[in-house]
Amino acid sequence: MNSAELVKCDCFDFEEVGRDDNARAGVVTTAHGEIETPIFMPVGTLGTVKAMRPDQLRDEVEAQIILGNTYHLYLRPGLEVVELHGGLHEMMNWDRPILTDSGGYQVFSLEELRTIKEDGVEFQDHISGARHFFTPEKVIAIQETLGSDIMMVFDECPPADASREYMRNSMERTTRWAVRCLEARTRDDCALFGILQGGTSREMRREHADALFELPFDGFAIGGLSVGESSEAMYETVGFTTPMMPDDKPRYLMGVGKPQDLVECIYRGIDMFDCVIPTRNARNGQCFTSEGPVKIRNAPYAKDMGPLDPRCDCYTCSNFTRAYLRHLYKSREMLAGQLCTLHNLRYFQTLVRDARKAILDGRFLDFRRDFYAQRGQLQDGPSP
Amino acid sequence: MNSAELVKCDCFDFEEVGRDDNARAGVVTTAHGEIETPIFMPVGTLGTVKAMRPDQLRDEVEAQIILGNTYHLYLRPGLEVVELHGGLHEMMNWDRPILTDSGGYQVFSLEELRTIKEDGVEFQDHISGARHFFTPEKVIAIQETLGSDIMMVFDECPPADASREYMRNSMERTTRWAVRCLEARTRDDCALFGILQGGTSREMRREHADALFELPFDGFAIGGLSVGESSEAMYETVGFTTPMMPDDKPRYLMGVGKPQDLVECIYRGIDMFDCVIPTRNARNGQCFTSEGPVKIRNAPYAKDMGPLDPRCDCYTCSNFTRAYLRHLYKSREMLAGQLCTLHNLRYFQTLVRDARKAILDGRFLDFRRDFYAQRGQLQDGPSP
Numbered sequence: 144m145n146s147a148e149l150v151k152c153d154c155f156d157f158e159e160v161g162r163d164d165n166a167r168a169g170v171v172t173t174a175h176g177e178i179e180t181p182i183f184m185p186v187g188t189l190g191t192v193k194a195m196r197p198d199q200l201r202d203e204v205e206a207q208i209i210l211g212n213t214y215h216l217y218l219r220p221g222l223e224v225v226e227l228h229g230g231l232h233e234m235m236n237w238d239r240p241i242l243t244d245s246g247g248y249q250v251f252s253l254e255e256l257r258t259i260k261e262d263g264v265e266f267q268d269h270i271s272g273a274r275h276f277f278t279p280e281k282v283i284a285i286q287e288t289l290g291s292d293i294m295m296v297f298d299e300c301p302p303a304d305a306s307r308e309y310m311r312n313s314m315e316r317t318t319r320w321a322v323r324c325l326e327a328r329t330r331d332d333c334a335l336f337g338i339l340q341g342g343t344s345r346e347m348r349r350e351h352a353d354a355l356f357e358l359p360f361d362g363f364a365i366g367g368l369s370v371g372e373s374s375e376a377m378y379e380t381v382g383f384t385t386p387m388m389p390d391d392k393p394r395y396l397m398g399v400g401k402p403q404d405l406v407e408c409i410y411r412g413i414d415m416f417d418c419v420i421p422t423r424n425a426r427n428g429q430c431f432t433s434e435g436p437v438k439i440r441n442a443p444y445a446k447d448m449g450p451l452d453p454r455c456d457c458y459t460c461s462n463f464t465r466a467y468l469r470h471l472y473k474s475r476e477m478l479a480g481q482l483c484t485l486h487n488l489r490y491f492q493t494l495v496r497d498a499r500k501a502i503l504d505g506r507f508l509d510f511r512r513d514f515y516a517q518r519g520q521l522q523d524g525p526s527p
Numbered sequence: 528m529n530s531a532e533l534v535k536c537d538c539f540d541f542e543e544v545g546r547d548d549n550a551r552a553g554v555v556t557t558a559h560g561e562i563e564t565p566i567f568m569p570v571g572t573l574g575t576v577k578a579m580r581p582d583q584l585r586d587e588v589e590a591q592i593i594l595g596n597t598y599h600l601y602l603r604p605g606l607e608v609v610e611l612h613g614g615l616h617e618m619m620n621w622d623r624p625i626l627t628d629s630g631g632y633q634v635f636s637l638e639e640l641r642t643i644k645e646d647g648v649e650f651q652d653h654i655s656g657a658r659h660f661f662t663p664e665k666v667i668a669i670q671e672t673l674g675s676d677i678m679m680v681f682d683e684c685p686p687a688d689a690s691r692e693y694m695r696n697s698m699e700r701t702t703r704w705a706v707r708c709l710e711a712r713t714r715d716d717c718a719l720f721g722i723l724q725g726g727t728s729r730e731m732r733r734e735h736a737d738a739l740f741e742l743p744f745d746g747f748a749i750g751g752l753s754v755g756e757s758s759e760a761m762y763e764t765v766g767f768t769t770p771m772m773p774d775d776k777p778r779y780l781m782g783v784g785k786p787q788d789l790v791e792c793i794y795r796g797i798d799m800f801d802c803v804i805p806t807r808n809a810r811n812g813q814c815f816t817s818e819g820p821v822k823i824r825n826a827p828y829a830k831d832m833g834p835l836d837p838r839c840d841c842y843t844c845s846n847f848t849r850a851y852l853r854h855l856y857k858s859r860e861m862l863a864g865q866l867c868t869l870h871n872l873r874y875f876q877t878l879v880r881d882a883r884k885a886i887l888d889g890r891f892l893d894f895r896r897d898f899y900a901q902r903g904q905l906q907d908g909p910s911p
Binding site (some may be wrong): 189190191193194196197219222223224227228234235236372378426445446447458462463464466467469470472473474476477478480481482 | 573574575577578580581582592602604607608611612618619620621710754782812830842846847848850851853855857858860861862865866
């Protein structure tokens with residue numbers, strides 16, 4: 144690879160603006176504007192964050208960046224339709240940054256339906272069963288067609304129980320594919336992040352770090368976590384991995400997580416998160432609040448005249464009671480999913496915003512202690 | 528009945544402010560504000576107009592009044608929960624007028640599960656199968672607990688194919704129940720409408736009119752239509768019924784209808800409409816536009832970069848393409864139902880608003896001709 148010949152994303156930037164122990168606050172600049180980190184990215188798999196209008200996502204959640212799924216959008220509505228709109232932003236009417244995954248995670252999840260080759264992965268999709276072949280080059284081309292502000296490399300996420308030999312082979316291929324992704328870029332307004340694999344093994348993470356972090360990516364993600372390991376194992380892995388990562392690039396923990404996971408991993412130096420939990424759980428009536436989880440369908444809420452979360456400023460908490468939300472949920476009304484999704488996303492956004500303020504004020508440990516105290520948990524959470 | 532002793536609704540008023548042939552424009556005043564007629568009332572069966580937030584209903588649809596269903600709200604969440612909120616308005620966060628039906632239509636639709644007696648109707652509900660007994664007095668008490676701005680009498684809607692004898696008996700009982708409803712009122716801020724039955728028979732409508740219209744109701748509804756008869760039969764019935772109705776009270780055609788039905792029945796002197804069509808059809812991807820119906824799931828829209836309705840000013844039409852809406856619908860995304868519901872309700876609201884303007888300007892026939900012309904229909908629609 145000749146670095147001088149690579150297409151680079153000149154509009155992308157990361158600046159660390161504050162630090163408190165390992166927790167850090169930053170600003171990421173993309174072609175569609177700035178993101179204040181730490182940040183949580185709502186997931187918009189199919190070109191919509193489920194149950195949310197984009198204006199509500201911008202004005203009420205105050206989401207700064209959302210995630211789109213390459214594999215799903217490639218199948219539906221397909222690239223031709225996205226291209227006719229001029230890109231994913233235009234199609235879904237979202238003018239802030241979008242990060243797209245590479246589809247790797249979805250393709251490798253197909254298990255019986257895919258074959259891994261050195262060149263790429265052959266698979267049958269989950270909708271029509273049609274055959275496709277994803278290569279690093281193709282995955283970059285798709286993400287450039289989507290117009291992603293932050294593209295992800297095509298990587299393999301090996302199973303948590305993979306043998307050391309399998310994992311090493313997979314990591315090495317992921318590195319070769321990462322180089323091919325860098326070489327495949329044609330747009331200078333789409334940033335590209337590398338993905339570090341290695342499971343929960345410090346040695347494997349170190350090995351992959353040595354190969355990956357010298358490549359000229361705009362940022363780096365930790366992949367291969369939140370795939371079934373314990374919270375403690377995840378926190379421990381993040382804790383020994385972030386110190387291996389470059390300080391001058393954003394650090395993105397893929398597929399994580401619950402509110403506690405965000406607090407603990409911000410504590411360990413993570414800048415960016417994404418997860419379907421706030422949106423998916425909302426549609427199942429599981430809400431996140433400053434006082435802990437609320438399963439809104441439960442009988443004790445039938446006559447509860449309080450708001451979902453007394454500390455929340457969202458439309459849901461400002462205007463409706465838990466009793467009404469429970470009624471909507473029990474009656475299978477769409478509004479239940481709409482209002483709970485809005486709240487959960489606002490809760491996540493408020494959490495990372497408050498974490499950022501605390502970092503900038505040098506009181507992140509107080510913030511973390513308050514987080515647990517509000518839930519009636521006296522302990523400080525797991526140690527780093 | 529001693530009229531002098533009846534509780535009256537002093538805050539309720541109707542003023543006719545314009546007329547063009549039989550079509551008329553008016554202002555209805557209720558405890559929760561004014562309604563400009565002709566008006567379409569979105570249906571909020573269970574304390575939510577499905578897929579719509581109340582702020583969107585107010586600010587984007589500009590709905591002036593919505594409908595709630597007594598039978599459904601009585602079962603879920605139940606009166607105790609509504610009462611804890613201080614009424615239906617407060618529970619669902621809607622500060623404009625609400626009209627509630629009496630539950631009669633739902634109770635009589637239960638068929639095998641109900642027994643009609645002179646005193647009321649015994650029935651088993653469709654959820655738990657529990658036994659209930661609805662009387663005119665109970666139905667008024669329920670609607671007063673809901674805090675309805677316009678309550679409806681408990682009436683029987685006989686099947687379309689009922690014998691003349693059955694229908695006459697039913698009509699006479701409906702009149703006796705109407706008197707009992709008037710006598711049962713205790714709140715002076717809840718208006719009460721009577722319901723005219725008589726199917727599609729001019730003679731039966733006349734008979735019921737003679738008994739009903741002398742009672743001191745705040746307005747009158749035409750019931751027993753939109754129950755399976757042809758459009759022509761409905762238009763004809765409305766055409767010969769409205770001249771029997773008092774001029775100084777609002778006229779409400781229950782359960783109607785499609786856009787053409789609204790145009791034709793405004794033409795025949797109707798002031799108020801309600802129907803689940805715009806909301807239910809929206810969730811099935813059936814949209815109403817100025818150019819006629821659009822089934823958004825259909826293949827020709829897959830790459831259609833135009834808005835759902837080029838003449839519409841709603842959020843959906845201002846921001847999204849038909850191709851994107853089709854993608855959302857095909858992907859079973861909730862946002863499809865949200866955006867299509869918003870559009871359909873806005874279309875209905877715009878239709879009645881434009882009809883009202885045309886009446887006030889003395890050009891309702893032009894409006895009606897344009898309505899058909901925009902759909903590529905050259906005829907003027909059915910004759911009155």
